[in-house]
Amino acid sequence: MSQRIPVTELENSFRGRASEALADSQLRTNFRTAMDSLMRKRADAFSDPDEREDLRELGNHIKARALSKLPDLLEQLETRLTKNGVKVHWAETTEEANQIVHGIIEAKKGSQVVKGKSMVSEEMEMNDYLAERHIECLESDMGEYIVQLDGEKPSHIIMPAIHKNRHQVARLFHDKLGVEETDDVNELIRIGRRTLRKKFMEADVGVSGVNFAIAETGTLLLVENEGNGRMSTTAPPVHVAVTGIEKVVENLRDVVPLVSLLTRSALGQPITTYVNLISGPRKPDELDGPEEVHLVLLDNGRTRAFADAQMRQTLNCIRCGACMNHCPVYTRVGGHTYGEVYPGPIGKIVTPHMVGLKQVPDHPSASSLCGACGEVCPVKIPIPELLQRLRQENVKSPKEHPKVKDGGAKYSRTERAVWRLWAGLNTSPTIYRLFLWGATRFGKLTPKNVGPWTQNHSAPVPARRSLHDLARDHLGSQGTKGGRS
Amino acid sequence: MSARNNILNRLRTSLAGTEPRPDDFNETLVTEPWQYTPDSRIQRLRALMEAVQTEVHQLPGEQWPAKVQALLESRNLSNVLYAPGTDHGQKLAEHWQAHGARQDLVAYDRPVEAWKEELFWEVDASVTGTVGGIAATGSLVLWPDRHEPRLMSLLPPLHIALLKASEIEDNLYAIMQKQNWSAGLPTNLLLVSGPSKTADIEQVLAYGAHGPKELVVLILEDQ
Numbered sequence: 256m257s258q259r260i261p262v263t264e265l266e267n268s269f270r271g272r273a274s275e276a277l278a279d280s281q282l283r284t285n286f287r288t289a290m291d292s293l294m295r296k297r298a299d300a301f302s303d304p305d306e307r308e309d310l311r312e313l314g315n316h317i318k319a320r321a322l323s324k325l326p327d328l329l330e331q332l333e334t335r336l337t338k339n340g341v342k343v344h345w346a347e348t349t350e351e352a353n354q355i356v357h358g359i360i361e362a363k364k365g366s367q368v369v370k371g372k373s374m375v376s377e378e379m380e381m382n383d384y385l386a387e388r389h390i391e392c393l394e395s396d397m398g399e400y401i402v403q404l405d406g407e408k409p410s411h412i413i414m415p416a417i418h419k420n421r422h423q424v425a426r427l428f429h430d431k432l433g434v435e436e437t438d439d440v441n442e443l444i445r446i447g448r449r450t451l452r453k454k455f456m457e458a459d460v461g462v463s464g465v466n467f468a469i470a471e472t473g474t475l476l477l478v479e480n481e482g483n484g485r486m487s488t489t490a491p492p493v494h495v496a497v498t499g500i501e502k503v504v505e506n507l508r509d510v511v512p513l514v515s516l517l518t519r520s521a522l523g524q525p526i527t528t529y530v531n532l533i534s535g536p537r538k539p540d541e542l543d544g545p546e547e548v549h550l551v552l553l554d555n556g557r558t559r560a561f562a563d564a565q566m567r568q569t570l571n572c573i574r575c576g577a578c579m580n581h582c583p584v585y586t587r588v589g590g591h592t593y594g595e596v597y598p599g600p601i602g603k604i605v606t607p608h609m610v611g612l613k614q615v616p617d618h619p620s621a622s623s624l625c626g627a628c629g630e631v632c633p634v635k636i637p638i639p640e641l642l643q644r645l646r647q648e649n650v651k652s653p654k655e656h657p658k659v660k661d662g663g664a665k666y667s668r669t670e671r672a673v674w675r676l677w678a679g680l681n682t683s684p685t686i687y688r689l690f691l692w693g694a695t696r697f698g699k700l701t702p703k704n705v706g707p708w709t710q711n712h713s714a715p716v717p718a719r720r721s722l723h724d725l726a727r728d729h730l731g732s733q734g735t736k737g738g739r740s
Numbered sequence: 741m742s743a744r745n746n747i748l749n750r751l752r753t754s755l756a757g758t759e760p761r762p763d764d765f766n767e768t769l770v771t772e773p774w775q776y777t778p779d780s781r782i783q784r785l786r787a788l789m790e791a792v793q794t795e796v797h798q799l800p801g802e803q804w805p806a807k808v809q810a811l812l813e814s815r816n817l818s819n820v821l822y823a824p825g826t827d828h829g830q831k832l833a834e835h836w837q838a839h840g841a842r843q844d845l846v847a848y849d850r851p852v853e854a855w856k857e858e859l860f861w862e863v864d865a866s867v868t869g870t871v872g873g874i875a876a877t878g879s880l881v882l883w884p885d886r887h888e889p890r891l892m893s894l895l896p897p898l899h900i901a902l903l904k905a906s907e908i909e910d911n912l913y914a915i916m917q918k919q920n921w922s923a924g925l926p927t928n929l930l931l932v933s934g935p936s937k938t939a940d941i942e943q944v945l946a947y948g949a950h951g952p953k954e955l956v957v958l959i960l961e962d963q
Contacts, residue, residue: 289943309769320761326751327760345744397949398940414940421942444938444946451950456860472925482894482936482951489890489928490852500747505763507922511770511913515877522939525788526877529951530931537927542889543852544927554743558750567754 269617270707272592282418286589289417293580296523297631314516315635317509318571325561328470328503329552335473339535341548349379352553356381356462356495359549360390363493365459369451371477371484372396373464374412374574375497375553377596378609381462392462393454395483397447404431410590412597413521413576418589451483461487461545465498466573467513468550471506474534475550478518478527485531494533494545500552501561501570513573516633521575556609556660563658565644569604571634576601578628578638584621593618600628604641611661612649619645691721767913774876774911781875781908782959788878792934793947794955798905801960804828805835808867808900811956812843819844821859821866821896825887828869828902848889859891865898871919873903873959874931876911880957882930890928899952901932904960 276282301307321328333343346352356379360368368385370376370392382403385392394403398415402408405427409415416424421438429436434446455461463484467476475496477484488494504510518524537544560566579585579599590598595606595615603618612618619642628638649665651657680686698717705714776784786796799807812820823829824847836845846863871883880901884890893899909915912931916922921929936951947953 285942292943303773306769306773309766313766313769316761316764320763323755323758323761326748326755329748329751345747347743347746351743395950396940397938401940414943416940417943419941421944424941440941440944441946443941444949448948448950452860455950456856472922474925480936481938481940481949483949485890485894485930486950489894492853500751506765507925508765508767508913508916511911511916514912515770526879526931526933528792528932528934528937530879530933532925532929533927534925534929535927538886540886541927542848542850542886543891544889552747554747558747558754561751562754 267594269592269594269615269621272594273588273621276588276592281420282589283587285418285420286586289411289414290580290586293414293523293576297520297577297580298523300519300523300525310512310516311633311635313512314573314633315571317504317513318573318634321504321509322501322561322567322570324505325500325503328505329500331470332468332473332503335470336535336550337473339473341473341535341550344549344551345554346551347554349553349555352379352497352551352555353381353384355549355551356497357385357388357390359493359495359547360385360460363459365493366390367454367458368392368460368462369395369454369458369483369487369491370399371461371463371479371487372399372415373462373497374596375464375499376462377409378553378555379497381497393451393458395451395454395487396479397444397481397483400447400451401427404428408591408596410598411576411579412574412599412601418591455483455486455490458487458491460493460495461489461491462495462497463488465496465502465550466517467510468498468503469507469510470503472534474507474532476510476514477531477533478514478529479531480522480524480528482529485529488531488533489544492545493547493549494536495549495551496533497551497553500554500557501572517573517575520577520631520633559660560605560608566604566608566641566659568636569601569608569641571636572601572605573634574601575633577631577633581627581631583623583625583627593621600638600642601636604636604638604645607645607648607659607661612645612657612659612664613661616649616664619643619649691723695719695721695724770913771911776875776910781910782905784875785873785878785908786959788875789934789955789957792878792937794878794934794957796957796959798959798961801904801962804902804958804960805832806839807958808832809835809839809841809843811898811900812841812865815865815898817843817864817898819846819862819864820900821846821848821863821892823848823868823888823892825849826869828867829887832867848892852889852891859895863896865900866892866896867900867902868892870901870903871907872915873908874910874912874915875908877931877933879912879931879933881915882932883926884928884930885926890930893930893932894951897948897952898954898956899932899935900956900958902958902960904962906962908959 344355382392394400401416410418465475518527536548585599624639648657648659648662651663657663694717870880872881935947935955936949937947938949939945
């Protein structure tokens with residue numbers, strides 16, 4: 256792996272990781288191929304642009320309506336679920352959520368957990384939390400399983416192992432499961448199926464996420480293709496669903512356009528193989544299904560985002576991943592570069608509310624503001640607009656009372672002073688001319704190293720004659736020499 | 741309960757002085773693009789399901805038990821899971837008895853705990869009913885209950901589903917309204933739109949991830 260660009264930043268930062276990822280041609284090929292294919296599939300699935308735009312508008316209205324009465328809907332959801340026999344828990348922090356989940360497992364004296372794909376459980380780092388308490392928590396989505404087996408984190412919210420190719424998976428299975436090395440994808444999936452089926456059968460508790468929680472009926476809706484979600488929510492005696500408080504919608508009918516937007520935006524499928532609507536635990540005369548169903552509602556910064564009417568729009572997100580699939584930055588640097596649970600454009604606007612801007616100071620500026628993410632978002636989150644807002648919050652001084660958590664992370668007095676100087680310079684003709692006079696004569700004195708710019712460029716040196724000068728010459732000579740272009 | 745109150749209080753404080761947004765749900769947006777004539781309805785469901793490797797057969801209503809037998813024969817399977825408490829379960833049992841079919845009929849008549857190992861590893865196939873189909877997305881609607889439990893459509897490698905032609909609706913919204921789902925949902929309502937699949941390795945599509953490797957839909961024409 257040749258390192259074309261000298262890395263001067265700390266390794267453990269967005270910039271450092273980005274430089275490394277950019278130099279990894281295998282990684283870039285894996286992402287480019289996958290994102291191109293996902294973009295094509297989405298475009299095919301929305302072949303009628305009018306239908307697409309109408310549906311996005313409707314999706315946006317449904318989510319905005321749900322958020323405009325969020326506390327009432329959460330209470331309604333709780334009431335209905337409780338009536339259906341589901342136990343509802345609330346957690347302000349990921350620590351609290353982990354304690355709740357652990358408590359449920361403890362009460363059952365459980366030691367084995369299988370988990371369907373859940374990004375909220377990634378927020379909680381549930382696997383590690385439970386492992387420290389001697390509870391095995393196994394990922395059952397094929398992609399998540401691969402990633403967990405390799406001790407990694409997902410690099411995409413829908414396709415967790417998209418950074419790996421089949422040869423890398425083959426090697427991993429060979430090393431970790433002791434199976435013969437095979438590049439045949441079907442065979443690799445068969446190996447995963449066999450290994451995990453045993454786990455589904457033995458598990459004491461199944462954990463899942465939630466795509467939509469329906470307040471009207473007290474129903475948890477999950478979409479998936481593999482069947483591992485159904486397994487995790489049906490086979491073990493206890494099912495624990497974990498979700499963010501923003502996932503609630505008002506009516507059952509609201510999920511009709513939302514599910515369509517979700518599966519078409521994420522995978523280009525008219526619908527996923529399974530749409531799983533869970534409204535309660537096993538009834539006394541039923542023969543299968545968990546005897547207990549729990550729902551953990553997690554805040555983790557969501558109420559903070561909610562407090563700001565503009566930032567509240569981040570809670571529209573239905574986690575389809577279309578923004579990252581279409582992001583020129585994400586496609587080049589991959590999901591791990593972001594260093595947090597949610598990568599890509601959506602990660603850049605939701606993460607600051609969870610962990611604070613101090614932890615992700617480069618997130619708001621890791622964008623070219625090309626606008627692709629906002630254009631494809633199925634619920635019309637104005638991502639570029641929110642990124643600009645975060646850039647402002649990022650450099651606010653303490654006196655300006657930044658509204659986002661740890662706002663002002665990039666505030667620098669020096670930078671402020673320089674800009675003030677620059678503004679003064681450019682608004683006063685006298686000072687400007689003085690500056691020009693100096694710059695054209697002492698240009699050689701400009702420093703050779705001007706920060707990140709000189710990593711990839713030569714340092715700028717002011718020309719010996721200013722544009723003003725040249726223009727004056729030009730205009731003065733026009734009459735005698737004829738127009739030069 | 742303090743976490744609950746803190747969360748709700750914070751949300752309420754943020755909403756102070758605002759009005760809830762109006763409900764402007766527009767049902768034409770989710771119905772009009774997805775309407776079909778009776779013939780094209782079946783055609784569309786078939787086409788979409790076949791595109792995701794579902795085997796679809798259309799046959800006169802009374803012939804399905806024989807078709808099930810033939811499907812098992814051709815795959816050389818040795819047993820099939822069925823729901824003895826349902827109408828179609830009884831029909832299947834009658835056919836089996838009358839025709840001396842060689843495959844074992846396995847009844848799902850005990851709680852899963854009583855025979856988990858067998859259910860997970862030894863059942864080859866299952867036959868379940870559906871409460872309808874959806875043309876727009878090529879989906880089956882399953883309404884598991886005490887007679888036809890949830891795992892029946894999930895564990896066996898081959899799932900055979902019976903779908904009445906007359907119960908295929910245009911779109912999800914239509915079937916939801918027609919069957920008045922919001923008045924009462926079962927423990928677990930399912931939309932199934934093909935055999936289990938994954939594209940998690942290099943986006944290469946592989947069938948039989950964790951659920952059935954094969955889905956066969958028998959569309960039953962009305963008598």
